[in-house]
Amino acid sequence: MNAQNDEPVIRVRSLRTRFGTTVIHDGVDLDVRRGEVMAVVGGSGAGKSVLLNTIIGLNRQVAGTVEIFGQDTGRMNEAARRRLSTRWGVLFQQGALFSSLTVAENVAVPLKEHTDLSPALIMAVTGLKVGMAGLPSDACGKYPSELSGGMRKRAGLARSLALDPEILFLDEPTAGLDPIGAADFDSLIGDLQRSLGLTVVMVTHDLDSLYAIADRIAVLVDRHVIVGTLDSLLENSHPWISAYFHGPRARAAASG
Amino acid sequence: MTSESDRFDIVLADGHLTVAARGDWTIGAASALDTGLRRIDAREARSAEIDLSRLRVVDSTGALLLVGLRDRFSSDGRSVAFTGIRAEHAALIERVFANCGRPLPSPMPYHPLIAVLERTGRAAIEAGQEAVGLLNFLGLVTITALRGLIRPARIRFVSLVSHLERVGFDALPIVGLLSFLIGIVVAYQGADQLRRFGTEIFTVNLLGVSILREMGVLLTAIVVAGRSGSAFAAQIGTMQVNQEVDAMRTLGLDPVEILVLPRVLALVLAMPLLAVYSDLMGLAGGAVMSMVSLDISIVQFTERLRDAVGMWTFWIGVIKAPVFGFLIALIGCHEGLKVTGSAESVGHHTTRSVVIGIFLVILADAAFSILFSVLRI
Numbered sequence A: 001m002n003a004q005n006d007e008p009v010i011r012v013r014s015l016r017t018r019f020g021t022t023v024i025h026d027g028v029d030l031d032v033r034r035g036e037v038m039a040v041v042g043g044s045g046a047g048k049s050v051l052l053n054t055i056i057g058l059n060r061q062v063a064g065t066v067e068i069f070g071q072d073t074g075r076m077n078e079a080a081r082r083r084l085s086t087r088w089g090v091l092f093q094q095g096a097l098f099s100s101l102t103v104a105e106n107v108a109v110p111l112k113e114h115t116d117l118s119p120a121l122i123m124a125v126t127g128l129k130v131g132m133a134g135l136p137s138d139a140c141g142k143y144p145s146e147l148s149g150g151m152r153k154r155a156g157l158a159r160s161l162a163l164d165p166e167i168l169f170l171d172e173p174t175a176g177l178d179p180i181g182a183a184d185f186d187s188l189i190g191d192l193q194r195s196l197g198l199t200v201v202m203v204t205h206d207l208d209s210l211y212a213i214a215d216r217i218a219v220l221v222d223r224h225v226i227v228g229t230l231d232s233l234l235e236n237s238h239p240w241i242s243a244y245f246h247g248p249r250a251r252a253a254a255s256g
Numbered sequence B: 001m002t003s004e005s006d007r008f009d010i011v012l013a014d015g016h017l018t019v020a021a022r023g024d025w026t027i028g029a030a031s032a033l034d035t036g037l038r039r040i041d042a043r044e045a046r047s048a049e050i051d052l053s054r055l056r057v058v059d060s061t062g063a064l065l066l067v068g069l070r071d072r073f074s075s076d077g078r079s080v081a082f083t084g085i086r087a088e089h090a091a092l093i094e095r096v097f098a099n100c101g102r103p104l105p106s107p108m109p110y111h112p113l114i115a116v117l118e119r120t121g122r123a124a125i126e127a128g129q130e131a132v133g134l135l136n137f138l139g140l141v142t143i144t145a146l147r148g149l150i151r152p153a154r155i156r157f158v159s160l161v162s163h164l165e166r167v168g169f170d171a172l173p174i175v176g177l178l179s180f181l182i183g184i185v186v187a188y189q190g191a192d193q194l195r196r197f198g199t200e201i202f203t204v205n206l207l208g209v210s211i212l213r214e215m216g217v218l219l220t221a222i223v224v225a226g227r228s229g230s231a232f233a234a235q236i237g238t239m240q241v242n243q244e245v246d247a248m249r250t251l252g253l254d255p256v257e258i259l260v261l262p263r264v265l266a267l268v269l270a271m272p273l274l275a276v277y278s279d280l281m282g283l284a285g286g287a288v289m290s291m292v293s294l295d296i297s298i299v300q301f302t303e304r305l306r307d308a309v310g311m312w313t314f315w316i317g318v319i320k321a322p323v324f325g326f327l328i329a330l331i332g333c334h335e336g337l338k339v340t341g342s343a344e345s346v347g348h349h350t351t352r353s354v355v356i357g358i359f360l361v362i363l364a365d366a367a368f369s370i371l372f373s374v375l376r377i
Helices: A048-055 A078-085 A103-114 A119-132 A149-160 A179-196 A207-213 A230-235 A239-246 A248-255 B027-038 B060-074 B087-099 B112-150 B157-167 B169-197 B200-241 B244-250 B255-294 B298-308 B311-338 B343-374
Strands: A010-019 A022-032 A037-042 A063-068 A088-091 A167-171 A199-203 A216-221 A224-228 B002-004 B008-013 B016-025 B047-058 B079-083
Touching (some): A022 A216, A022 A224, A037 A179, A037 A207, A048 A063, A088 A149, A103 A119, A103 A149, A119 A149, A119 B027, A119 B060, A119 B087, A149 A179, A167 A179, A179 A199, A179 A207, A179 B087, A216 A230, A216 A239, A224 A230, A230 A239, A239 A248, B016 B060, B027 B060, B047 B060, B060 B079, B060 B087, B112 B255, B112 B311, B157 B169, B157 B255, B169 B200, B169 B255, B200 B244, B200 B255, B200 B298, B200 B311, B255 B311
Parallel strands (some): A037 A199, A037 A216, A088 A167, B016 B047, B047 B079
Antiparallel strands (some): A010 A022, A010 A063, B008 B016
């Protein structure tokens, strides 16, 4: 929460991943500082989600290291990994809610698993998180199949915030939302990030999100990342980056 | 009065209670904090103050506990104030205060007896709706099939042949093996009982009648319901999830004609063939067992079988087969088309297709028994 040190919360060094013979990343270096919003952009198939999955340990790298809070995730035992996973929250693209549980039960899952809070307090925390994610309280008793896509994402966000994580990983948070819903979601994430002091790593396609909330941007091109602020990337001459930030959609987002 | 805890201090002076939070109020400490805060006795206080100036780290769960404390103090009409909120905590505390205090909807009052009644009623109504839906679908398929009879060019022959291969030919190994094993079991059990009366030779009669009349076709139907009825439901259900069925309708294609009819026809044609095959394998299993344990040679076995069972015994089994096949395919396709949206729904309807399919097959078998006994066959 406080900026006790300038040590990056996530430090990725010379990361190399591949599927079969296809190399996805080769020599990726990435630092994410405490309290910033880092957006990860790149073309379809550039490996944005793979990078995210590798950082959170769902996918294993071929070479290189991923350090989170200064701990090397590759050399961790199962218990340390579980402890670490309580310090981050992940919002998957479709929300990834457990379909057999109600929204409230979904949010309560990590609380029941990882804390010894009393049932009454779990109820209260659940209600708080659902409210903070901007869902009406009558959504608590509903099942995921009864929710719209936007509400499902908000419910997924509430679940990822359940344990008061320090890092929030978002995989395409605004994909599939209408422009108004997407803008609302951007401002929700921005508000939560500021008020809860979160570090946010966000994979996105959405240029509006970049302009709205990203502090720095990591662009995945040619199996590497190029990190910079919006302004510095606007100056970058790499053909893909230039096409991305100066295309017709980018100009619309910039003027909006 | 002063009391201490490691995360807050309590001072009560002149009827004014001060709770001073300090250290870390985070989710890791929340359980201990919750218990500690509950022990605070505020009965003698007329006003209360929650001092946050020494709070080092707070997260939203910690802030929630602060709200809970405030609400508890103020519930007796006391004035409660937060003091010394530090700048770095202000945004979080404000955010939490704005979003809590909204009670979760309490679960519906629950009475076990009423719940049983409710479930029974719900199940009865659902079964009724299922029956009506199925009748409706039966009509739809019949009309489409009649249209196909008038204009046979509309029947998709490539699809029909492909389904015939999958539901018929590909089922041969499993149907054959199971029938052979059941033949062995029936022969063994029959011989064991009949030996006590010295009438082991009647094992052949028992085997012939039970396999040809009932076991062969019933076993085939159950295997087919498990492997083909469920496959139909899953295939059509997956297409439903991908909106392929909707796409067909918008392109002016009839899903019943394209998806349902070839599957139903394939199973109606394949079932009698599989049933005959199952009969043969079952009898073969029985013959092997008779040879091993009763010393009845193959020649004796066939002669005995010819005397024991008439042609009708065989036909009764085979006549039932296309009906069972029709029912299984109808249920499989109907459940597949009932799938809505989610992947979970595919699983649900696939399971139902097997359960209802086998249920209807056995129901139809019972109906056939009554029919044949009335006809004295």
